[in-house]
Amino acid sequence: YTDKPIARSGEIIEREERVLPKAVAIKYFPMAIERGRGSLVWDADGNRYIDFLTSAAVYNVGHGHPAVVEAVREQVGKLQNYTIVYFYNDRPVRLAERLIETTPGTFAKKAAFAFSGSDGVDGAIRAARSFTGRRQVLCFKNAYHGMTTISLSVTAIVGREIRERVCPDRNVVFLEYPDPYRNSWGIDGYGDPEALTEAAMKEVEEALARHRGDVAALLIEPAQGDGGMIFPPRPFMRRLREVTEREGVVFIDEEVQTGMGRSGRWWAIEHDDVVPDLIVSAKALGGGLPISAIVGRADILDDLPSPLLAYTHTGHAVSCAAAEATLSVIRDEKLTEKAEEKGRRLADWFRRRAERFPFIGDIRQRGLLMGVEIVSDREKKSPDKAMALKISWAAWERGLLLITFGRDGNVLRLAPPLNISEELFLEALDRLEGALDDASSGRVPDGILTHLQGW
Numbered sequence: 001y002t003d004k005p006i007a008r009s010g011e012i013i014e015r016e017e018r019v020l021p022k023a024v025a026i027k028y029f030p031m032a033i034e035r036g037r038g039s040l041v042w043d044a045d046g047n048r049y050i051d052f053l054t055s056a057a058v059y060n061v062g063h064g065h066p067a068v069v070e071a072v073r074e075q076v077g078k079l080q081n082y083t084i085v086y087f088y089n090d091r092p093v094r095l096a097e098r099l100i101e102t103t104p105g106t107f108a109k110k111a112a113f114a115f116s117g118s119d120g121v122d123g124a125i126r127a128a129r130s131f132t133g134r135r136q137v138l139c140f141k142n143a144y145h146g147m148t149t150i151s152l153s154v155t156a157i158v159g160r161e162i163r164e165r166v167c168p169d170r171n172v173v174f175l176e177y178p179d180p181y182r183n184s185w186g187i188d189g190y191g192d193p194e195a196l197t198e199a200a201m202k203e204v205e206e207a208l209a210r211h212r213g214d215v216a217a218l219l220i221e222p223a224q225g226d227g228g229m230i231f232p233p234r235p236f237m238r239r240l241r242e243v244t245e246r247e248g249v250v251f252i253d254e255e256v257q258t259g260m261g262r263s264g265r266w267w268a269i270e271h272d273d274v275v276p277d278l279i280v281s282a283k284a285l286g287g288g289l290p291i292s293a294i295v296g297r298a299d300i301l302d303d304l305p306s307p308l309l310a311y312t313h314t315g316h317a318v319s320c321a322a323a324e325a326t327l328s329v330i331r332d333e334k335l336t337e338k339a340e341e342k343g344r345r346l347a348d349w350f351r352r353r354a355e356r357f358p359f360i361g362d363i364r365q366r367g368l369l370m371g372v373e374i375v376s377d378r379e380k381k382s383p384d385k386a387m388a389l390k391i392s393w394a395a396w397e398r399g400l401l402l403i404t405f406g407r408d409g410n411v412l413r414l415a416p417p418l419n420i421s422e423e424l425f426l427e428a429l430d431r432l433e434g435a436l437d438d439a440s441s442g443r444v445p446d447g448i449l450t451h452l453q454g455w
């Protein structure tokens with residue numbers, strides 16, 4: 001290790017910095033990725049990495065899955081897209097039919113499409129506000145929902161000052177997300193999930209009372225992703241469903257990161273036995289191509305007048321073809337079961353390592369939704385961002401791609417493809433072990449921290 005990074009793909013980096021604004025990125029390693037196949041990616045200099053980031057939970061079926069590639073090739077050769085704003089097209093119709101099948105609830109459902117998690121959240125909030133004739137949106141501190149204007153207004157993980165400067169929206173209420181490990185109430189949520197649920201529900205009830213008759217939607221990630229992979233206590237989602245039903249508030253289940261099989265079910269909310277009104281999906285949905293979906297109650301989605309969910313490329317034929325193939329791969333290769341199995345083993349592996357590495361503070365996992373919190377003091381639960389970055393840096397040097405996330409930037413994010421082979425899974429664990437050893441024994445110099453921005 002040296003504290004001057006060898007700028008892999010250096011020339012690309014210099015050119016990017018000249019022509020792209022810094023706001024497009026939170027940069028980690030000085031590297032440009034050029035190629036991907038299955039669970040592997042290669043940088044522009046030909047170095048190989050096992051992908052435990054998957055482009056931020058996009059490649060649930062791996063890179064270049066033959067079924068996805070073939071579907072894209074076939075569609076692109078026939079027609080890239082012709083806007084569905086004016087004419088009909090079978091591709092988004094088929095995808096809507098498939099998505100409606102995978103989502104919970106037996107009521108009449110529809111699906112609307114766009115391109116990113118951000119615009120999916122925007123559309124869902126627009127529909128909820130239109131349907132209820134109300135304005136307020138209840139959402140959660142430490143959440144990430146996107147960077148378009150409405151989705152940014154509900155993204156608490158971004159600093160309040162800049163958020164209010166660029167998209168002041170007074171119609172959002174931020175509530176504390178019940179984090180069992182660390183919360184402002186000082187409750188041990190693992191020991192007493194009921195008490196943690198009660199504390200959080202008290203805030204929800206207070207907000208509903210304060211804005212009685214004006215709450216349009218409740219927007220929630222069933223596990224906070226970029227916030228550091230936080231799973232709320234078991235009864236919480238069910239309690240939220242009860243109060244939203246009582247108050248006529250639209251329950252929006254934000255599954256941009258948690259959906260498409262990653263949690264070990266199609267949708268993470270299925271673990272809670274809750275049926276939301278709307279589900280927002282993106283990221284893994286397109287198997288690498290940009291597409292988002294809002295799936296749920298037909299009466300809510302139909303309330304928006306035409307053309308309020310129309311974009312020129314809504315339901316883009318090539319993205320829809322890729323998404324349909326991705327759904328088939330998840331179903332046919334039983335990837336929810338694989339996510340369960342690999343996730344459980346990965347969490348067990350970390351539990352065993354916790355005896356040797358005192359900086360492992362908390363291990364959170366459901367399927368292959370996983371975060372490992374790195375702390376400098378286990379008792380005090382003090383976040384250790386520097387150590388987390390050093391581990392990810394050491395992993396990178398050893399050919400394993402993983403980064404950090406979370407409010408304090410100290411949580412290791414573990415998100416391999418759901419169909420990673422046994423061989424690469426074991427190889428990744430081997431590399432991870434080396435990275436933990438390197439970081440804990442001081443072999444990774446402090447100097448690298450000046451090159452890593454991190455969350």
Ligand code: PMP
Nearest residue numbers: 116117118144145146225256257
């Ligand atoms: N919601 C969640 C939970 C996310 O993790 C993200 C992306 N990190 C988004 C929304 C925004 O998605 P996109 O970047 O595709 O707009």
